Amino acid sequence: MEANYGQVKGWQCQPLLKFLNLKHLFTGKASDLNLAKHQPTIFPEKSVDKNREILCKNFDLNYENLVVLPIAHTDNVLVLENEKNENQKPGHWDAVITQLTNVPILITAADCVPILLYSPEKKVLGLVHAGWKGTAAQIVEKAVIAMQENYMVRPSQIIAAIGPAIGQKHYEVSQDVADLLVQATESEKILNTSGTKPKADLKLANYLQLDKAGVMKIYVSDMDTALHTSVLYSHRIQGKRAGRQGLIACML
Template sequence: MEYFSLNNIGLFRFSIFPQSDLFHFSSSIKGGVSTGAYSSLNLGLYSGDNPEHVKENRERIANVAGVPVENLYIPCQTHDDKTFIVDEQFLNLNDEEKEKKLYGIDALITDRKNICIGVTTADCVPVLIYDPHKEVLAAIHAGWKGTVARIAEKTVIRMTEHFGSNPKDLLAGIAPCISQERFEVGEEVVETFQEAGFQIEDIGYRNTETGKMHLNLQQANKLILNDAGIPAQNIEIANLCTYSNPQLFFSARRQTIHSGRMVTGGILK
């Protein structure tokens, strides 16, 4: 994943996606107006930050993306597995109706041009999927609960059923999230993954000193994308830890309740 800056906004982008047809990004903490623990590019509305600061930050990210802020669509995520298609019918709704439709959604899919879809994260796994043939983009929020629920696979299935995407054509990017080293979990989480069919030895290791299990959410989501039919060579992993890089990222686990949010998203040109 490559770091770049536009209008003093610090962003990351994948090399696997064609730049000509798609503008995409994963934001850092750099380039906003928020202060204190939320310094500076906090894009999370419900993070405890000053709402006016978040509004300004969202306007800045929309400006960099080349869309008006009203064309920036970010769902109200609930760590579930619900996907939503942003289509012309949705775009014609009023603001209140749009807000209702986006509540409880953790993945957005669209083929509409010149709008930005994205998801917010601060340790959870953001995933972008792009179909270069059908020109369809998906933005997915996969926390550990969404990973267990295989939201990335459900998104691929939705793209296949609704847009006729062929999983073999899809390109996927797994953006910055918490690393395996930093993601220590309790036994109840381990059991939840096992009950969902995951082979723990494929995605976790036990710390010999603490006895605690550490899970690799990036690897888990890569395996899910593979299972959904996306070839391994079509998947790029950022391998950037949100917890371990405070100069670049917010981290809910590191900062507890006073954590901002990054956005990972894109615009079809």
């Protein structure tokens, strides 16, 4: 469902709104709110920190505690045990799980799939960034496993929300990538092979991986970054003119 927080506009998963100790938002491009320091881009890097501060202020979250995941298209899952990340080895992660409260977490994307994982019973939060590389490496399944191993969360206790991402119509991939995605999902359903190049459905791929992992409540946004460029950034469509929207979430 659409959500409006002052300068910040986006979407929320309605079934998650009943949990008053969880705040979440899939942001859009309203007010040119680019949230990532990426290249190449037309957006000045110095504006990113200000935009993140605006996001937190409008969403009533503590900007000083904000943790931003350094996206690197990996299958690495960070177990966040303190807001300063002091006990973690340097590196890059595309997923994070935590039981921390009052620590907002932000992941960014411009076509890749942002995924929120939440266990209300165990009070465990997870955020996942799944591009084709992460999807091929089954990163969302690995995040579910990490929640099991670190916090004793059963997959059936997890609610998953798959946010705005590129749709199949505009997501042509090479045959090699298509083969990797089919192997990772064990399903040909994620591909449309009617054209000269296969087209992949990343949202469906991650849905199937969540289902395989045992997650029973999975909600999928119908917002397509490539089709809805008036409200969302799309790297495939806009190139360097594409900023990065985000998924921000925080337990209270």
